[in-house]
Amino acid sequence: MKSCVDMACGTKMRLQKFKCWSPLLAIFLVTQSLWAAEVKILSLNTRFLKVPLGVELADDIESRLKKMPQAISDTGADVVGMQEVWDPKIRKNLVSALKALGYTYSVFKDQRSGAPRGLMGNGLLIVSKFPLDQSVSSMSFSDYTRKDEYLTYKGAIKTRVKLPDLGWTDLYNTHLGAITFDEDANEYVQEQEEIKLHQAKELADWIKATRTQSEMIMTADLNAHYLRFEDGRFGGKFSDVYFLLTYKKDGLTLVDTYRQINRGYFSSTFTFNAANPYVSRGSFSNIPSEVEDYILVSRSKRLSVIHSEVTFSGKEELISDHYGVLTTLKTVQ
Numbered sequence: 001m002k003s004c005v006d007m008a009c010g011t012k013m014r015l016q017k018f019k020c021w022s023p024l025l026a027i028f029l030v031t032q033s034l035w036a037a038e039v040k041i042l043s044l045n046t047r048f049l050k051v052p053l054g055v056e057l058a059d060d061i062e063s064r065l066k067k068m069p070q071a072i073s074d075t076g077a078d079v080v081g082m083q084e085v086w087d088p089k090i091r092k093n094l095v096s097a098l099k100a101l102g103y104t105y106s107v108f109k110d111q112r113s114g115a116p117r118g119l120m121g122n123g124l125l126i127v128s129k130f131p132l133d134q135s136v137s138s139m140s141f142s143d144y145t146r147k148d149e150y151l152t153y154k155g156a157i158k159t160r161v162k163l164p165d166l167g168w169t170d171l172y173n174t175h176l177g178a179i180t181f182d183e184d185a186n187e188y189v190q191e192q193e194e195i196k197l198h199q200a201k202e203l204a205d206w207i208k209a210t211r212t213q214s215e216m217i218m219t220a221d222l223n224a225h226y227l228r229f230e231d232g233r234f235g236g237k238f239s240d241v242y243f244l245l246t247y248k249k250d251g252l253t254l255v256d257t258y259r260q261i262n263r264g265y266f267s268s269t270f271t272f273n274a275a276n277p278y279v280s281r282g283s284f285s286n287i288p289s290e291v292e293d294y295i296l297v298s299r300s301k302r303l304s305v306i307h308s309e310v311t312f313s314g315k316e317e318l319i320s321d322h323y324g325v326l327t328t329l330k331t332v333q
Contacts, residue, residue: 037164038306039130039329041257042077043219043295045175045322046094047278050087051151052119058321059278065090068319069097075311075326079128079161081173081219086123086152098127105132107159111140118153124173126159126219133160133168139206141199145177145192148283156203158210161217166302166331170216174203176223176241181287186232188287193240196223200241204252216298217329218254221322225290226256226265234290245296254296257327258308265291271310271323278321295327302332 110121156174
């Protein structure tokens with residue numbers, strides 16, 4: 001057995017080694033933090049629903065278009081994925097105003113057709129303070145959920161963004177089909193639910209086929225709450241669309257940034273809220289309040305979530321029928 005003197009000497013030596021190494025450990029930890037950069041991502045459905053021939057199907061388009069660029073800039077977002085920027089003139093004005101506020105780069109790929117099917121394109125736009133790859137790919141879903149979706153080519157676009165420390169990162173923006181809520185049956189129309197799930201499967205397959213980088217970020221209006229709607233309420237299991245993109249092994253297994261950092265959703269957390277006047281006056285005023293908008297990222301040690309919040313939800317901040325989702329990511333070399 002070791003004597004008390006031996007043990008005391010051993011303890012003293014270990015303390016001396018710790019004192020020697022602790023400054024080096026501190027330097028390492030500080031250096032690691034200096035190497036990490038923070039990037040803010042915003043997802044927003046703009047509700048700029050203006051169809052060909054100039055017919056406006058949404059409220060206050062002109063006034064919202066005037067204040068939206070500054071509102072986006074005020075969030076501090078570095079990269080913004082937008083949905084429902086349907087009209088080319090609105091898109092041009094939006095891109096120009098945001099460019100003046102520091103969003104130097106923008107991409108879109110609108111697969112419009114001359115026929116009624118797909119006449120409005122996909123409505124997807126990405127703007128960024130960081131360089132965007134101008135080589136943009138897109139996909140359109142093979143089917144549509146509701147009759148009024150016939151005029152659109154909903155789907156997704158993909159580019160790459162050059163983030164600090166992380167470098168080129170795959171960047172996607174998507175919008176799935178809306179579905180009808182049957183008030184008499186107190187449920188969503190099942191046939192439309194099945195089509196939307198098929199859209200999500202097409203999206204997942206396309207992302208798997210087009211990924212080129214180790215890390216990816218996706219801004220999304222999934223038109224799907226994270227929980228199933230059963231027995232007149234949301235609860236129980238994850239919804240099929242959400243599960244496919246976040247947890248299912250043969251899906252995408254992406255991280256829901258808001259859910260991860262906030263350890264779930266509060267029961268009062270919505271991005272499409274019946275209390276929003278733009279919702280209550282719109283064509284979806286009868287659907288239950290739900291989370292529809294997400295920022296999803298790949299699982300990676302080089303890309304971690306440090307903050308996520310719902311934004312544009314205050315009475316004076318409203319700029320759309322959707323609230324935005326703003327996530328802060330830490331990128332590591």
